[in-house]
Amino acid sequence: MHVEFEITRDSVCMGDDCDAPHDAKVSLKPNAIDSLILDVLEVYPLASVAVPMVHWTCHINDIKVATIEVNDKSEKFVNYEQVNNLILGLHNKIHFKYFS
Numbered sequence: 001m002h003v004e005f006e007i008t009r010d011s012v013c014m015g016d017d018c019d020a021p022h023d024a025k026v027s028l029k030p031n032a033i034d035s036l037i038l039d040v041l042e043v044y045p046l047a048s049v050a051v052p053m054v055h056w057t058c059h060i061n062d063i064k065v066a067t068i069e070v071n072d073k074s075e076k077f078v079n080y081e082q083v084n085n086l087i088l089g090l091h092n093k094i095h096f097k098y099f100s
Contacts (some may be wrong), residue, residue, distance in 0.1 A: 002027040009096035012047045030088050033065050055099040061092055
């Protein structure tokens with residue numbers, strides 16, 4: 001079984017990245033949160049900028065599930081939140097919020 005995810009992210013306010021919400025739709029297996037976020041990051045790019053590190057928070061159905069650090073080499077480091085109240089339906093929303 002697969003579930004649908006509508007994915008959006010903030011813009012990083014650079015000239016080539018100002019057309020938020022950068023939406024995409026994907027169908028994924030409803031895995032554990034850590035696997036699910038890694039699956040999403042495989043198919044959905046997060047913008048990086050020429051600074052040592054930027055931060056994103058990942059929200060699934062309006063619940064913060066992770067903080068993602070992206071370095072200047074586009075390497076991603078994910079810190080997961082302990083989430084007990086996340087319920088996935090057939091159609092879900094994932095939003096990445098940008099912090100410089």
